[in-house]
Amino acid sequence: MGKIRVVHYLNQFFGQIGGEDKAGVGPQVKEGPVGPGTALQQALGEEGEVVATVICGDNYVADNLDRAKREILELIRRQKPDALVAGPAFNAGRYGTACGAIGQAVAEELGIPVVSGMYEENPGVDLYRKDIYIVSTLDSARGMRQAIPAMAALVLKLARGEEIGSPAAEGYLPRGIRRNRFAQEIGAERAVKMLVAKLKGESFTTELPMPDFDRVLPNPPVADxxxxxxxxxxxxxxxxxxxxxxxxxxxxxxxxxxxxxxxxxxxxxxxxxxxxxxxxxxxxxxxxxxxxxxxxxxxxxxxxxxxxxxxxxxxxxxxxxxxxxxxxxxxxxxxxxxxxxxxxxxxxx
Amino acid sequence: MCTVVPISLTVGANRIVPAVAIPHPLGNPELPPAEEKALRRRLVEKALKALQTEVEGQTVFED
Structure with missing residues (x-):
């Protein structure tokens, strides 16, 4: 097969249009890579090509989500892409949510792989982790150097139709998907090994992470x-x-x-x-x-x-x-x- | 009011009153009806007492 056609989605800042004062700009397309897209192109190497970059202001997406999704989807569709890379958005909430929303629309409407990158606490993660692959990144752009190669590797794998390993192996945030696998040892043996490791103070990996429960301060007692x-x-x-x-x-x-x-x-x-x-x-x-x-x-x-x-x-x-x-x-x-x-x-x- | 106190502790309840059994937390089908209702009343009174008690953090109201 030929080079994998990748479209890259960026916000106004990483798309080199401007800062917060330009957050209201509507969607636009630039040919080839822009900003972090250059590193993305390098990481894709000979296998993929960043054919276009779609850029939109974070506020434009946040304020007109449905319209912005439609417009951006159309711009992406015209590039006949094989895959979409969105971000990385690190811990930027509006940007992460935009990457997720657009990614979800692209995955659903165009049926192509989508990879984004976010810090685990970005609100876009919980909203869209089930719909797209989100590579785990640091909370700011200083994590760009690690994020881009991981996102490129994952999008190439997806575009080639290769099997995707566990979140820990591939570096993406868990999507809540459980898959059957054969284990050498029965559950009881694995559990006892974990317990022994825990008692020794050694590290171990749980097979079933517990959800995070919040804590609330007790209310004052009922007076009468x-x-x-x-x-x-x-x-x-x-x-x-x-x-x-x-x-x-x-x-x-x-x-x-x-x-x-x-x-x-x-x-x-x-x-x-x-x-x-x-x-x-x-x-x-x-x-x-x-x-x-x-x-x-x-x-x-x-x-x-x-x-x-x-x-x-x-x-x-x-x-x-x-x-x-x-x-x-x-x-x-x-x-x-x-x-x-x-x-x-x-x-x- | 719950039967499996560790679950209530895990999910973060602050005032916890242990109950009788999973399928009948506030009753005991083996008791005659009047005694069963008296048992239920004692448990609810314990919950009301818990609601009137100042607590610092998660508290299990044993007897």
Missing amino acids: LRKATIALVTSGGIVPKGNPDRIESSSASKYGKYSLEGFTDLTPETHQTAHGGYDPVYANQDPDRVLPLDVMRDLVAEGVIGGLHPYYYATVGNGTSVANAASFGAAIAADLKEAGVTAVILTST
């Missing part, structure tokens, strides 16, 4: 329970009978908000669990075992607590992604705050 409105929230899947919102039994994509008006006790006739991760028999027999409505009603009647929030919130905590769970939590918390709820009892199974 008799004046407090308490809400019930559960990840145990208690839903009105029939699961009207069709909350998934695992990997939930939503939560439900359900009225408690008229209910003093949850029964098999009115409620059930939608959770697919535990034996549902006991929760279906008496849903109060997961969402303690009967006891809460008693406590309100006795004046121990001021009131019960008239709605409860439920989702299924079973293989549910941390990102989904965090967004449910934020939405539920905003709703509870607006309703003037004092505190929440969250039950999980």
Whole structure:
């Protein structure tokens, strides 16, 4: 095959148009490499050619995302490229997001490989890591010298249709893809080896990195329970009978908000669990075992607590992604705050 | 209120009350109904006590 035709996407700064004052300029094409494109061309060597550079201001993309994507996609399409290289954007948020958005559109519409480069905390990484390959870079342009050869090597491999190795081997940020492979040792042996290495203080590589959980400062205690409105929230899947919102039994994509008006006790006739991760028999027999409505009603009647929030919130905590769970939590918390709820009892199974 | 306390600790809950069992965190089907409800009440009261307690960081409210 002939030389691989590569289009390079740059922002106004790296595209040598200007600084922040030029961030509003619209898309334009220059023939051949520009700025870091020269190093990219060198790294591609005889195998690839930077046929054109598409440049656009970061603010232009950020302010008119859909329009900018369409216009830039069209400019790239006309070059009949075999691959797109975008950036590297290092830790520049608008630039990284632009590289990701344009990369995603190109990958989807033109079906060609796309490689970008970003610092791991660039907001463009979480938004687009699933859509395109993003090479891990330092947080500023001083990482250019390492970034460009890594991006060139990866884009050549992709354009040649070669198999792409693990993120660690190829230098790109993990895309959340799991692939089966044969291992020489069974899982138990590998796990024990890791444990032994950990105990010895040696380095080891986990096969299943845990997500990062954030930490929040504890809220001050409830001052006067008799004046407090308490809400019930559960990840145990208690839903009105029939699961009207069709909350998934695992990997939930939503939560439900359900009225408690008229209910003093949850029964098999009115409620059930939608959770697919535990034996549902006991929760279906008496849903109060997961969402303690009967006891809460008693406590309100006795004046121990001021009131019960008239709605409860439920989702299924079973293989549910941390990102989904965090967004449910934020939405539920905003709703509870607006309703003037004092505190929440969250039950999980 | 949860059965698997290490999960609540991992995800960052600040006031944690251990519960009974995964399929029935706030109940015990082996108990007669009145006793089961009394058990549930004790657990909810413990949660209410936790809500009224000043904590510095993650705290598990054992007995």
